[in-house]
Amino acid sequence: MTQVATRGAARAKRHTRIRLNLAGTGGRPRLAVFRSLNHIYAQVVDDSSGRTLAAASSVEKELRGSSGTKTEEARIVGRLLAERARTAGVRAVVFDRAGFRYHGRIKSLADAAREAGLEF
Numbered sequence: 001m002t003q004v005a006t007r008g009a010a011r012a013k014r015h016t017r018i019r020l021n022l023a024g025t026g027g028r029p030r031l032a033v034f035r036s037l038n039h040i041y042a043q044v045v046d047d048s049s050g051r052t053l054a055a056a057s058s059v060e061k062e063l064r065g066s067s068g069t070k071t072e073e074a075r076i077v078g079r080l081l082a083e084r085a086r087t088a089g090v091r092a093v094v095f096d097r098a099g100f101r102y103h104g105r106i107k108s109l110a111d112a113a114r115e116a117g118l119e120f
Contacts, residue, residue, distance in 0.1 A: 010099075011098075011099040011100065012099065013099070014099035015098045015099035018096065018097070018098070018099060019096070022094060022096055023047045023048075023094075024044075024045050024046055024047040024048075024093070024094055024096075025046070025047070025048050026046055026048055026049065027092075028092050028093060028094055029044050029045055029046045029047075029053055029090055029093055029094070030044070030045045030046075030047060030093065030094045030095075030096045031043075031044050031045075031081070031085075031093040031094065031095050031096060031113065031118070031120065032044075032045055032096045032098060033095075033096065033097060033098055033100065033106055033109060033110075034098055035098075035100055035105055035106060038058075038070070039057060039058040039059050039073075040057065040058050040070070040073065040074045040077055040105055040109060041055075041056075041057040041058075041059075041077075042055065042056055042057065042077055042078065042081045042109060042113075043055035043056075043081075044081065044084075044085045044088070044090055044093055053085065053088045053090055054081060054084035054085040054087070054088050054090065055081070055084070056077045056078075056080040056081040056084060057077060058070075058073045058074070058076075058077055063076060063077070063080075070105055071104060071105050071108045072108075073105075074105040074106075074108040074109040074112070075108045075109065075111070075112040076112070077109055077112075078108065078109035078110065078111070078112030078113040078116070079112045079113070079115070079116045081109075081113055081118075082112070082113040082114075082115075082116030082117055082118045083116060085113075085118060086116075086117055086118070090118070091117075091118070091119060092118070092119040092120065093113075093118055093119070093120045094120060095110060095120045097110075
């Protein structure tokens with residue numbers, strides 16, 4: 001049995017396995033999430049055309065000075081992304097957690113996006 005050297009490599013392996021069965025289309029694009037140590041990034045991607053339809057992250061100018069916890073920031077990013085996606089005409093998405101556990105900041109972002117009107 002082979003072992004993966006780092007947690008990052010293990011996550012990348014999980015992400016590759018997930019992406020084999022997950023793709024965004026024009027009618028139902030993919031909501032891709034990336035979580036770094038301090039920030040969270042999310043984008044709505046149409047894989048058939050290779051275009052990003054909407055994006056939001058915690059490093060944007062409006063969110064940079066916020067004093068909330070990282071989970072609260074993820075909730076704000078989720079709401080912001082959902083608003084931008086709806087402006088772009090997207091109602092339903094496929095959620096791509098990118099090998100991260102559906103827990104904490106990832107769950108917070110997803111719940112906020114659902115509350116703001118995205119279906120997944």
